Amino acid sequence: MSDTFPRGRTAIAGLATFGVGEMPGFSSMELTAQAATLAVTDAGLTFADVDALYICQPDDFFAGLSFAEYLGLRPAYTDNNRTGGSAFMSHMASAALALEAGYIDCALIAYGSNQRSNGGKLATRITSNTWDAPYAPLFPLTSYAIAAARHMHEYGTAREDLAAVALAARAWANTNPEAFARGPLTLEDCLSSRMISTPISVRDCCLVTDGAAAVVMTRTDRARDLPRPPVPLLGAAAATWWNSIAQAPDVTVTAARESGARAMAMAGVTPRDVQTAQLYDAFTINTILFLEDLGFCPKGEGGRFVSDGTIAPGGSLPVNTNGGGLSCCHPGMYGLFAIIEAARQIRGEAANQLPGIDLALAHGNGGTLSSQATVILGSMATL
Amino acid sequence: MSGPETYWRTALGDGRFLLQRAPDGTAVFPPRVAVPGSGVGTLEWFEACGRGTVYSLSWINRRAPAEPYNVALIDLDEGARLMSRVEGVDAESLKIGMRVEAFIEGKGEEAILLFRPAEGAA
Numbered sequence: 128m129s130d131t132f133p134r135g136r137t138a139i140a141g142l143a144t145f146g147v148g149e150m151p152g153f154s155s156m157e158l159t160a161q162a163a164t165l166a167v168t169d170a171g172l173t174f175a176d177v178d179a180l181y182i183c184q185p186d187d188f189f190a191g192l193s194f195a196e197y198l199g200l201r202p203a204y205t206d207n208n209r210t211g212g213s214a215f216m217s218h219m220a221s222a223a224l225a226l227e228a229g230y231i232d233c234a235l236i237a238y239g240s241n242q243r244s245n246g247g248k249l250a251t252r253i254t255s256n257t258w259d260a261p262y263a264p265l266f267p268l269t270s271y272a273i274a275a276a277r278h279m280h281e282y283g284t285a286r287e288d289l290a291a292v293a294l295a296a297r298a299w300a301n302t303n304p305e306a307f308a309r310g311p312l313t314l315e316d317c318l319s320s321r322m323i324s325t326p327i328s329v330r331d332c333c334l335v336t337d338g339a340a341a342v343v344m345t346r347t348d349r350a351r352d353l354p355r356p357p358v359p360l361l362g363a364a365a366a367t368w369w370n371s372i373a374q375a376p377d378v379t380v381t382a383a384r385e386s387g388a389r390a391m392a393m394a395g396v397t398p399r400d401v402q403t404a405q406l407y408d409a410f411t412i413n414t415i416l417f418l419e420d421l422g423f424c425p426k427g428e429g430g431r432f433v434s435d436g437t438i439a440p441g442g443s444l445p446v447n448t449n450g451g452g453l454s455c456c457h458p459g460m461y462g463l464f465a466i467i468e469a470a471r472q473i474r475g476e477a478a479n480q481l482p483g484i485d486l487a488l489a490h491g492n493g494g495t496l497s498s499q500a501t502v503i504l505g506s507m508a509t510l
Numbered sequence: 511m512s513g514p515e516t517y518w519r520t521a522l523g524d525g526r527f528l529l530q531r532a533p534d535g536t537a538v539f540p541p542r543v544a545v546p547g548s549g550v551g552t553l554e555w556f557e558a559c560g561r562g563t564v565y566s567l568s569w570i571n572r573r574a575p576a577e578p579y580n581v582a583l584i585d586l587d588e589g590a591r592l593m594s595r596v597e598g599v600d601a602e603s604l605k606i607g608m609r610v611e612a613f614i615e616g617k618g619e620e621a622i623l624l625f626r627p628a629e630g631a632a
Binding site: 257258259264265277280322323324327373374 | 515539540565566568569570571579581583591592593594595601606622
């Protein structure tokens with residue numbers, strides 16, 4: 128199957144984050160609505176221009192309805208796709224197709240959670256399925272631990288390699304004022320941190336923060352006339368291979384292999400062309416798996432790839448340049464934040480701005496390595 | 511008459527560990543109403559031999575004095591994979607690749623499928 132996709136025909140016209148870190152006293156809806164307001168304003172538009180809503184909240188299964196009501200919208204199309212943290216990349220794919228078809232004119236994609244201030248618990252009610260639940264895996268952590276343990280067994284990946292992912296994320300975060308976790312972090316800190324579900328320890332896990340994010344998408348020809356630099360969407364693909372990790376044919380290979388290859392084919396690029404990658408790092412093993420599955424290094428080489436500073440500041444492939452879910456923010460789901468960091472790099476306004484970024488990849492992960500979705504963003508020069 | 515999930519649990523409660531087999535011989539778990547991947551043909555029940563190999567695992571640490579417990583993925587000899595727990599092992603002895611055998615603890619609705627090292631397993 129070869130995909131058809133309206134390469135570059137739609138673009139991010141506005142974006143915003145709000146309340147990243149700690150925002151006590153705000154509901155998830157309030158944080159999300161504030162991010163949405165900022166993103167629509169950033170695009171030089173108003174709520175009256177928005178005719179499609181894409182949203183997936185942690186604590187509201189009817190979020191599309193609640194959010195439309197809250198903002199005073201009457202969307203012609205509302206999408207509550209819920210594939211976990213990859214949902215936002217899928218939202219972009221759907222929005223691009225609907226925009227290109229002329230079915231909608233302006234899409235608002237939003238997410239927010241007060242997960243940290245609301246007690247630090249995962250606000251979602253998602254749990255293990257009935258077959259896995261009797262064995263009490265920590266959800267979702269143990270599933271990632273099972274993947275990491277097998278990766279170590281097959282490829283010799285070491286805890287030091289996992290730690291290298293956390294150290295790179297922290298190094299980026301340390302120069303990003305928006306990042307929640309800043310300050311020194313050493314290899315020894317990582318290796319001696321409390322073991323939760325072997326081989327994953329505290330420092331292998333993403334943060335629990337508050338935060339909200341929103342992007343506005345229009346057709347690129349319209350975005351050209353709006354105040355901010357358009358960030359064209361060159362390719363977007365999603366792939367779902369399982370829900371429970373027990374059903375993965377190979378827990379060291381994720382559907383990112385498919386979503387990445389398809390998205391890059393749509394964009395007409397290869398991994399070598401990607402100047403920065405924003406990868407959903409719920410756990411340190413994620414970054415390693417996605418670097419492999421997206422084609423930045425061969426399967427099994429991810430640990431060695433990250434261990435020599437390749438993804439850290441100054442490395443040849445800057446990854447998670449905001450600090451990622453490990454050190455910037457992780458309000459329940461991180462996907463939209465990865466998209467926004469990629470878009471900021473292209474707009475030239477990232478906290479850790481890299482020189483001359485024309486092509487960035489953002490990759491989302493949902494469930495227990497279950498649902499993968501990849502978007503390729505470019506500058507206007509890539510059209 | 512019941513759905514396959516209830517059928518499987520009822521059998522487990524009676525001390526029997528069942529799997530399904532697709533027309534091409536592939537073992538299927540968890541039990542389904544349709545052949546995964548094609549939807550063509552019917553799934554037939556059969557009794558699992560109960561032997562398998564540890565594919566991956568994690569030990570979950572708990573606040574003392576509670577002991578750590580493991581969660582393991584088991585590759586059954588028939589080909590299906592499932593999540594379970596291996597009993598009678600510790601963090602030193604439980605390894606990926608270890609041969610294990612199934613046993614059912616409890617009766618009726620309390621029944622749970624567990625594994626222990628196969629006789630002669632290192």
